Amino acid sequence: MTEEILEPELPIIDPHHHLWDLRPLVPAFPEPRHAFIEAIAGAAYYTFDELHADTHSGHNVVGTVFMECGAFYDASRADALKPVGEVEFVNGVAAQGASGLYGDYRPCAAIIGHADLTRGDGVRPVVEALLAAGNGRFKGIRHAGAWDADPEVLGPPFHAPEGLYAADSFREGFAAYADYGLTFDAWLLEPQLGDVLDLAKAFPDQQIVLDHCGTPLGIACYRGKQHERFDSW
Template sequence: MTEAILEPDLPIIDPHHHLWDLRPLMAAFPEPRHPFIAAIALSPYYTFNEINADASSGHNVIGTVFMECGAFYNAGASEALKVVGEVEYVNGVAAQSASGLYGHARLCDAIIGHADLRQGGKAGAVLDALMAASPRFKGIRHAAAWDADPDVLGPPFHHPGGLYLDPAFREGFAELGKRGLTFDAWLLEPQLEDLLSLARAFPDQPIVLDHCGTPLGMASYHGKLHERFDIWREKIKAIGLCPNVSVKLGGLAMSFAGLPDHGPAAGLSSEVLAAMWRPYIETCIEAFGPGRAMFESNYPVDKWGASYAVLWNAFKRLTHGASAEEKAALYAGTAARFYGMEHLLG
């Protein structure tokens, strides 16, 4: 589906996208595929050319943040340090974009890598190596998404339950604050109390909750979005009271949420998507405020539900009545401040 671009001059910093080559993963999961596998099958190879084309599709994307996804690890490094390869690779992509030869957007201007914080204090050495790999490195994501129903996440995910409550993880988590690094949290709606506990235990650590806290609408949660909405909302409101936590407004087009519940590339209009996502987006903005909320593409995963251009049109429909100041924060300012990208705002 193609649409006319809404508010084409509004500056956008996309604070969450991936780069990867997942063709080996795709080969490991033959038909029938879990919906997440079907979603990434849309873009099993997503590197500079692909993100540059999407970011240049009409909206005024001035910069982006790369989000770790376990890609391009250094096969010759130790288990702990192989993650540095991902940051090294993305730093090269960022340098390619910074040449200005491919447009005005500064892709991967900030880089979020990964370190296994379950190493406790030893994670500090990995963080130091990541910092040395790129001046664009800003922090890490250590995902904790888990559910007792294995069909919810599917075969690619193997995070342990209760990760953010684990003492060894928290020992490693403390290493972030010593270095002024950020933390991206991805977990599912039934787990949100774990993040609340973590945020309260480390009140000075900047944390951003990915994907609106990932409401669930598939597998054993299919058809339960409505009945679980109030549960999700109360958890979001509680987390929003933690001043060190921000939220990413997006990820709702993932197969996990079922918004839409069919894909890939559902072909729905931005009007339909905006109506579907409104209760979640508006609840998050109310709980966190524009100064701690940022729209994200979560591309290419959210290609399951919408093209890049339609996705941002849907967001813009949701903020039609917002002030210029609120829009400036939601689309670029909050991300710039959280990830240290203020230089992109001029």
């Protein structure tokens, strides 16, 4: 279904999208596959051409923000520094857009990467490498904390440890990260919202972006419970 574009001249920033090529990875996920894995298997790559097509469908998308998704990690680096490869790749896409060949459109004008905050103070060299790789476009990290006791809510690749945002090692890394004045993207589920609230209270000067509206749930053991859970969300 194609809908009428109501304000085609309105400048828009797409604040959260990914770039990836999952074709080499999809066969590696164990059987039976989670529904989300099956969904992404049908659209296993999304790179510059697909992004350009989506953002030029009639709306006036002038720029985008890339959100980390574990893609294009650098296999040659130590584990802590592998996510730098993702920022290097995305910065190249941003440079492609900044060339002017595609008009005033600026894809990936801001980049959100990943660093493992459970490394405590050891996260500093990772953040500094991400800043260097982003060439001014790197704006922050996301370290997802999504967890649920029901294995049907999240597939195996997306399970963070229970209570991650309260863990001493994570908070040590968060304190070190806060020194850089960057943003922090949090992704967790509606039943976990207290975890990010506690984190925000402990670090009131740190800017936190809550991804996916706090992820209200209506699947697996939460199916049919949206109405009763709405107030807590």
